[in-house]
Each structure stands twice: as C-alpha cells, then as structure tokens.
Amino acid sequence: MDEIDRHILRELQADGRLSNQELAQRVGLTASPCMRRVRQLEQDGVIEGYRAIVNPEAVGRGFEVLVSVEVRRERECVEAFEAALREIPDVIEAYRLFGSPGCLLRVAVADLKAYERLWIERLTSLAGVTEVNSQIIMKRVKESAGLPVSAGARRSG
Template identity: 40%
Template sequence: MMTLDDIDRNILLELQRDGRLTNQELADRVGLSPSPCLRRVRLLQESGVINGYAAMLSQDALGLPITAFVRMTLLAHTSEVVDAVEEKIRSIPEVVEAYLLAGDDDYLVKIVIDSFAAYEDLVRRELRTLPSLSSIKTTFAFAVTKPPSPLPIP
C-alpha cells in the first residue's frame, strides 16, 4: 500500500470530484506547479491507487429508470460453482455492480434496467440459470438518497 501525504489526498479528492480536470487546473487546486502535480498523478496511477477514469451517466436519460438490488444464495460453494456464477454475473450487461458477501446471502448485485417486464425476463433468462442457485431476493430502489461519492481517503 502506498503511503499518501496531504497533497496526494487532495489530488485524489479533486480527481474523484472531477476526473476531467486538466493538469493545470488540478495543480492550481492542490497548490502545486504542473510538473510535480503530473508526476504525483502518474505515481498514483502506476501504484494502482488510481485505476481508471470514467464518465458518470444518467440512468434516466438513458431510459434505465429501474434499479434492483438482488441478493442471491447458492446451494454449493465449490470453486467450480463460484467461478461459474461470477463469470456469468460479469457477463450480464445490466449488472453494474456485484459483491461477494459474508452472512446469509452469497451475492449482492445491482441491476439497472428499463422496465419491470425486462427485469422479469432477465431473472428468467439469466439469473435462474446460475449454477447451484438456491434463492433470489429482489429489492427495488425508489430513489437515490446519496449518489456515488468520493471514497474517504485515509
């Protein structure tokens, strides 16, 4: 794990807020000149602290108003079953996040989709075909009360 100083933390916070900042804008915000700022950003990228940049898209503008959180439980947990389940989960475009859990359920997946009918079809066509599936429990989100936000930087 890379040791971060206050300038690194500020760089990371600013880039999480706006990944499109120019190096000059970033340098101005964190109180550095452009060359040292760029060196630090490159070091953060090379060390794996920064692992990519992405645009944040609007689900509604794209016609994907439905967000479902799906908890799944498996009957068996052999390496073959887990590998097959995770490969299948990763192959479903509507699954935008997936987590392996400790506790009563094995997986939590976040699905964004255009309609309840499309969700039902996805369950029948994709999720129910997962190997060793014991149960599927779905919760639908009504609204976002806190949008994705910057990670807290220790």
C-alpha cells in the same frame, strides 16, 4: 502519500476531467510537479482509472434493483455463477458476501418488464442458484463518489 497527494485525489474524485493546470492551481502546485504526482499515483495503483458518470434514465436503465442471490456453496458452482454474472450487462455491480445472502447484485434495466425477463431467463436459471430475492430501488439517497480520502489515510504495503 502526503496531504498534497490526498488533496489531488479528492479533487480528481470530485471532477476527473480537471486539466492538469486547474488541478495544480487547486492543490497549490505548479503544473510539472502536479503531473508527476498524478502519474505516480497512477503507477502505484492508487488511481485505478477514470470514468464517466452516466444518467441511467438517459440510457434506458432507470429501473434499478438490488438482488440477493443464494448459490450452492461449492467452489465450482460459485466460480461458474460469478463467470456468468460477468457476461450479463444488466448486472452492473456484484459482490460475494460472507454469510447470507451469499451474493448481492445491483441491476439496471429499462423497466419492470425488462427485469422480469432478466429474472426468469437469466438470474434464476444460473447454475447453482437456489434463491433470488429482489428489492426495487425507490430513490438514490447517496451515491458513491469514490472512497473518502481523509488526512489520516495511509496506504499499506
């Protein structure tokens, strides 16, 4: 991966809807080589996909909560818990962590009442769960725009 590839990645992270022509102009290429590079980055798994960024409030999910969950440290419990999380659309991100807490979730629902229902009916009743702690998000200070692509970034493998 060279500097032009990294430039392509930065531009697509900023605006994934750029036309190939516009992207090519921004990175200093003509359309054909630019398209070849983008396709190669996709084939190599560097670009995993493209997504729309949705305003949570516009779709009735403006109430966000970070939830730390402790799960019994038995393989079957952890696997069942993770499988159950995938089936809960209100859990929009989930991470298994080293140490405590064992799992961190990002939940997006309509309001406090909806979160309370989710907490009572789903989260605390999942197999293996021993503790659930909630932190209500007051304000997003910084939001992910993807991984930083710096000049020194190298792909291993």
